[in-house]
Amino acid sequence: FKDGDRVACKQQTFCGYCPACKSGRGMQACEQRGFNHGGWGEFVALSAGCVYPIPDNIDLEEASIIACAVGTTFNALSTVAKVLPGETVLTTGAGGGLGIHGMQVAKALGARSIALTSSPQKVEMLKNIGADDVVLAEGNDYWDAILEKTGGKGPDVVLDNVGLPNVFTPCFRAMKTGGRYVFTGQVGRQKIDIYAAFIFAKRGIITGSGPGTMTEFADAMKLVEEGKVKPIIEKMKLDDVVEATLRQDANKGFGRLVLIP
Numbered sequence: 242f243k244d245g246d247r248v249a250c251k252q253q254t255f256c257g258y259c260p261a262c263k264s265g266r267g268m269q270a271c272e273q274r275g276f277n278h279g280g281w282g283e284f285v286a287l288s289a290g291c292v293y294p295i296p297d298n299i300d301l302e303e304a305s306i307i308a309c310a311v312g313t314t315f316n317a318l319s320t321v322a323k324v325l326p327g328e329t330v331l332t333t334g335a336g337g338g339l340g341i342h343g344m345q346v347a348k349a350l351g352a353r354s355i356a357l358t359s360s361p362q363k364v365e366m367l368k369n370i371g372a373d374d375v376v377l378a379e380g381n382d383y384w385d386a387i388l389e390k391t392g393g394k395g396p397d398v399v400l401d402n403v404g405l406p407n408v409f410t411p412c413f414r415a416m417k418t419g420g421r422y423v424f425t426g427q428v429g430r431q432k433i434d435i436y437a438a439f440i441f442a443k444r445g446i447i448t449g450s451g452p453g454t455m456t457e458f459a460d461a462m463k464l465v466e467e468g469k470v471k472p473i474i475e476k477m478k479l480d481d482v483v484e485a486t487l488r489q490d491a492n493k494g495f496g497r498l499v500l501i502p
Contacts, residue, residue, distance in 0.1 A: 248292040249304040249462070250277055251312070253452050257290045265454055281482055283502040293458055296466040303465065303472035306338070306497040309452070311461035311470055313425060314343030314400065316453030318350060319460075322398045322421045326351025331387060331396035333412060335372065336363040338497035339402040339425055341473050344372055346461075347400070349469040355390055357412070366495060370473065384411035395420065402426040409433045413445065421446045474499045 242248065253274050255262055261270035279285030295304040318324045330347035334340040335356030347354040348371055356372040358364065364375045374390045376383065388395055395417035401408060404427030413422055413435070422445060440447065453461075464470040473496030477485045485498055 242289055242292070247295040247301060249295050249307055250287050251291040251308045251452065251455065251458055252277055254288045254291040265456065269451060281479070281500065283479065293455070293462060296462065299465055302474055302476060302499050302501065305499055306472055306474060307461050307465055308458050310338050310342040310472070310497050311346065311465060312453045312458045313450065314339055314346045315461045315464070316457045317400055317423045317425050317450035318343065318346055318398065320457065321448060321450045322423050324350045324352050324398055328397035329353045329355060329391055330398045330400060331355045331357055331412060332400045332402070333357045333408050334402040335367055336360055336495055337402060341370065341496050342470060343400045343402065345370065345470040346464065349464050355396060363495065378408065381407040382411060384415040387412065387415035397421070398423065400425060403428055405429050406431050406433050416443065416445060419444045421448070424449045473497065476501050
């Protein structure tokens with residue numbers, strides 16, 4: 242890199258020299274890995290090992306969310322869930338920062354993408370962005386609504402960005418036998434309960450997904466460069482950081498909120 246280069250950073254940094262890093266698993270296994278902080282700052286110092294060049298056709302503001310919002314969901318769906326073309330992916334919290342991009346990543350991988358949202362005002366917005374169908378999460382028992390949208394078969398993969406009982410229970414119940422349930426987030430502190438019998442009877446896989454590797458960051462950047470995924474952002478000034486935080490906590494945003502210095 243040289244002065245003036247346009248770069249975006251991963252949400253984590255790593256040493257680059259240990260066996261885990263040399264094998265490409267630095268983001269998951271490097272003992273020196275840690276989060277990159279500075280999103281509320283005008284300037285930030287970063288290791289060159291965690292930044293990646295931004296293609297000319299991508300704005301800086303859009304590029305700022307690609308590692309987390311697109312790269313994380315790409316890791317969850319492509320590497321962890323191993324989504325295949327023609328499968329059906331249900332994305333929870335689809336109007337949020339991870340969900341709205343995970344929904345697009347699923348389509349980019351050739352899957353049928355169904356969005357789950359608890360906000361009625363976001364239903365048409367999600368369809369306009371590319372959701373093949375939208376399920377409105379009403380109450381705590383809407384698994385039959387998910388089945389209806391999948392012709393009674395259930396989704397092959399559930400990408401859960403919410404991690405709450407009233408989301409997990411109906412989504413896992415609706416998931417197809419032999420399906421994969423991938424957690425990428427938890428927005429509250431409630432515990433999830435499940436009988437082991439439900440897991441082995443469904444032959445389901447429940448797993449988690451992390452930030453992903455630098456290679457997956459590059460793959461995510463490529464998806465955006467080629468127009469297969471569109472970063473959905475809402476811009477606010479850095480001076481309005483308090484208002485932005487309250488807006489985020491109240492779930493009033495659509496996509497990712499970006500602070501502009």
